[in-house]
Amino acid sequence: MNLKLKALTKSPWVFHICTGSCNNCDIEILDALTPRFDIERFGMVKVGSIRHADVLLVTGAVSRKAGPRLKRLYEQAPKPCFVVAIGSCALGQGIFKGSYNMPEPVDKYIPVDAYIPGCPPKPEAMIAGLVKLIEKLRGK
Amino acid sequence: MELLKSIGYFVIFPGFLFTAAVGLLASWIDRKVTARVHWRKGPPILQPLYDIVKLMGKETIVPQGSSRLTFLLSPLFGLSATIIVSTLLWRTIISPSTTFLGDLIVVLYLLTIPSLAVIMGGFASRNPLASLGASREMKLILAYELPFILVALIPVIKAGTIRMGEILSYQLNHGIVIGSLSGIIGFLVAILCMQAKLALVPFDMAEAETEIMGGTYIEYSGAPLAIYKLTRAMMLFVVPMFLICIYCGGIDFAHGWLHILLGVLKYVGLLVVIILIRNTAPRVRIDQAMKFFWGPMTGLAVLGIVLALLGI
Numbered sequence: 001m002n003l004k005l006k007a008l009t010k011s012p013w014v015f016h017i018c019t020g021s022c023n024n025c026d027i028e029i030l031d032a033l034t035p036r037f038d039i040e041r042f043g044m045v046k047v048g049s050i051r052h053a054d055v056l057l058v059t060g061a062v063s064r065k066a067g068p069r070l071k072r073l074y075e076q077a078p079k080p081c082f083v084v085a086i087g088s089c090a091l092g093q094g095i096f097k098g099s100y101n102m103p104e105p106v107d108k109y110i111p112v113d114a115y116i117p118g119c120p121p122k123p124e125a126m127i128a129g130l131v132k133l134i135e136k137l138r139g140k
Numbered sequence: 141m142e143l144l145k146s147i148g149y150f151v152i153f154p155g156f157l158f159t160a161a162v163g164l165l166a167s168w169i170d171r172k173v174t175a176r177v178h179w180r181k182g183p184p185i186l187q188p189l190y191d192i193v194k195l196m197g198k199e200t201i202v203p204q205g206s207s208r209l210t211f212l213l214s215p216l217f218g219l220s221a222t223i224i225v226s227t228l229l230w231r232t233i234i235s236p237s238t239t240f241l242g243d244l245i246v247v248l249y250l251l252t253i254p255s256l257a258v259i260m261g262g263f264a265s266r267n268p269l270a271s272l273g274a275s276r277e278m279k280l281i282l283a284y285e286l287p288f289i290l291v292a293l294i295p296v297i298k299a300g301t302i303r304m305g306e307i308l309s310y311q312l313n314h315g316i317v318i319g320s321l322s323g324i325i326g327f328l329v330a331i332l333c334m335q336a337k338l339a340l341v342p343f344d345m346a347e348a349e350t351e352i353m354g355g356t357y358i359e360y361s362g363a364p365l366a367i368y369k370l371t372r373a374m375m376l377f378v379v380p381m382f383l384i385c386i387y388c389g390g391i392d393f394a395h396g397w398l399h400i401l402l403g404v405l406k407y408v409g410l411l412v413v414i415i416l417i418r419n420t421a422p423r424v425r426i427d428q429a430m431k432f433f434w435g436p437m438t439g440l441a442v443l444g445i446v447l448a449l450l451g452i
């Protein structure tokens with residue numbers, strides 16, 4: 001495994017993308033960023049600009065409007081970058097399945113590296129998912 | 141031989157490698173103390189280094205329509221200025237007699253360049269938010285530079301010389317500048333100006349993560365961003381060290397380990413003060429910052445100068 005990826009697993013900076021969720025998953029992500037859970041222990045920091053991002057946290061069932069923008073954001077992120085789908089909506093559209101303006105889930109638009117189920121997933125589940133992603137990258 | 145020695149000065153000991161190592165350590169202390177203020181555990185000690193290595197390995201994106209050369213060169217511009225300041229400063233601290241006349245002015249000049257580099261990069265990146273950040277940074281420089289230069293004059297008046305080495309040896313013989321009333325006033329103003337110079341809360345409106353999403357850094361990725369981060373970490377070491385030099389007598393290498401330890405403690409203490417200010421103050425608006433620096437801060441600085449001239 002090369003130094004590049006190794007350093008990345010030590011400091012994955014997360015960027016949050018909401019593609020039309022009910023907003024509950026987003027609130028849980030913000031919960032996961034609070035001092036109580038302290039994800040800075042793993043070197044994770046939330047960044048404001050997509051250009052600084054290493055891990056994209058995608059929530060929501062990708063509405064027609066959000067789809068092309070999601071793709072564009074993924075293209076704007078400097079590679080290597082990884083995508084984590086958070087919540088039932090992002091995984092398989094959840095309660096919005098079959099809705100008139102939600103054509104396809106996240107992984108039909110961009111490649112997804114980790115899925116975190118739940119409606120919404122707890123912060124603990126998110127941290128567990130992110131740690132699994134890191135372990136996958138380290139090749140364990 | 142002389143040439144090799146100077147290159148060694150710039151690259152290894154007081155220059156790049158040393159400053160980068162201590163700067164990264166300082167930024168770890170910053171993050172750790174912040175974490176402790178939040179009652180959390182905080183990142184491991186090598187975290188700033190991991191960040192830099194990671195950013196070095198990432199793709200560098202140059203936005204379409206930006207000025208490519210300026211965009212990529214401005215981080216280096218800031219970094220080289222920081223290296224030169226650090227070298228000058230440490231040469232002064234280690235052997236106060238080897239400095240040249242007016243090095244204080246050179247240091248003051250060079251300390252502005254990292255901020256100028258940030259402004260250049262922000263404007264070159266062709267992003268409206270970056271331009272907004274850069275214009276704020278520009279106003280901020282105009283605001284804090286006046287009181288900062290005024291308070292840098294107080295030790296000059298006290299020591300009666302503009303050579304940094306002589307200011308240091310004056311403090312060795314006559315007691316440190318901060319031991320007098322004018323010194324205390326000047327040091328307080330200097331700490332707040334330094335907070336703005338380092339772009340830390342409450343004066344971080346140029347990057348304002350929550351508001352303009354990283355501001356001047358918004359379009360930077362990969363290696364240039366790493367260089368910016370490194371420069372900021374190094375500034376976190378260099379600027380407090382400069383203040384300690386002119387106000388608190390620097391680090392005394394001539395009189396044994398106890399004095400060196402005392403010098404290091406002075407630096408760490410000042411660093412913790414910066415971090416506590418950063419963690420307990422909310423961000424102010426740019427107009428409030430300008431009013432603050434041009435009003436009360438300049439007033440206090442002038443008062444300090446008058447007191448220094450009276451010898452108090």
Ligand code: SF4
Pocket residue numbers: 021022023024025059060086087088089090094095118119120121
């Ligand atoms: S998964 Fe549940 S909580 Fe999350 S966005 Fe969808 S409906 Fe809301």
